[in-house]
Amino acid sequence: MTNLYINLQEFRKTFDIPAGFLKSVCKILGIEIIKRDELQLIPLMNEKLNYNNDVLCLYAFDESNITGKLDNTRKNLFDNDKILLCEEKANEKCNLYVIAEESKGSIIKKKPDNAIEITATTPSKEDQFINIISTAVARAVAEENKSVLNTQEELYNAMEKDFLLTNEQLSKLLGMSKATISSKPDGWKRMGFQYTKIKEGSMTLWRVSQY
Numbered sequence: 001m002t003n004l005y006i007n008l009q010e011f012r013k014t015f016d017i018p019a020g021f022l023k024s025v026c027k028i029l030g031i032e033i034i035k036r037d038e039l040q041l042i043p044l045m046n047e048k049l050n051y052n053n054d055v056l057c058l059y060a061f062d063e064s065n066i067t068g069k070l071d072n073t074r075k076n077l078f079d080n081d082k083i084l085l086c087e088e089k090a091n092e093k094c095n096l097y098v099i100a101e102e103s104k105g106s107i108i109k110k111k112p113d114n115a116i117e118i119t120a121t122t123p124s125k126e127d128q129f130i131n132i133i134s135t136a137v138a139r140a141v142a143e144e145n146k147s148v149l150n151t152q153e154e155l156y157n158a159m160e161k162d163f164l165l166t167n168e169q170l171s172k173l174l175g176m177s178k179a180t181i182s183s184k185p186d187g188w189k190r191m192g193f194q195y196t197k198i199k200e201g202s203m204t205l206w207r208v209s210q211y
Contacts, residue, residue: 002100004044005034006054010097017061025060028074044098049076054094058086088177155193155208164198164205
């Protein structure tokens with residue numbers, strides 16, 4: 001069975017988070033710290049809180065920067081909009097610090113005081129997160145090969161052909177999550193284009209125009 005972990009050292013470097021702060025957050029949320037050789041790892045998925053642990057750590061870091069405290073994190077009160085932003089940041093860079101390993105060998109687990117039990121991820125969850133990592137790697141390769149104006153060219157092409165784009169299509173073009181796109185108001189603007197909301201039954205589509 002494949003297990004997914006966050007390499008704390010690489011995660012800290014990726015988002016410029018102090019090591020002491022991450023250890024404090026792990027203790028507050030009861031996240032297991034796993035020591036393997038010189039690495040310090042935590043499970044990617046937090047089954048109890050139903051979020052990825054990298055997202056929770058980013059949320060705590062943002063809360064600390066804004067308020068100087070971790071009150072909401074400590075109480076497990078997570079604002080949905082802020083969580084979505086943290087998910088976007090994590091999904092963009094998760095290939096830099098998430099590792100997938102087969103279950104074998106001994107692992108020394110260091111549990112913080114008052115730690116909660118973390119259950120193993122189900123195969124379906126693992127498949128989902130492996131897909132996220134694969135997508136992120138593929139996206140990074142594609143970014144190297146495409147034109148710097150690729151996004152504007154695709155948006156202009158959609159406007160010229162009067163295409164109506166789905167939330168998923170627009171999210172891929174703009175590098176945003178589907179949830180963020182679906183929450184946008186009619187007439188919002190980005191990258192020099194304006195997006196008009198069109199309803200087709202229960203489906204939401206977007207018409208692209210320049211302003």
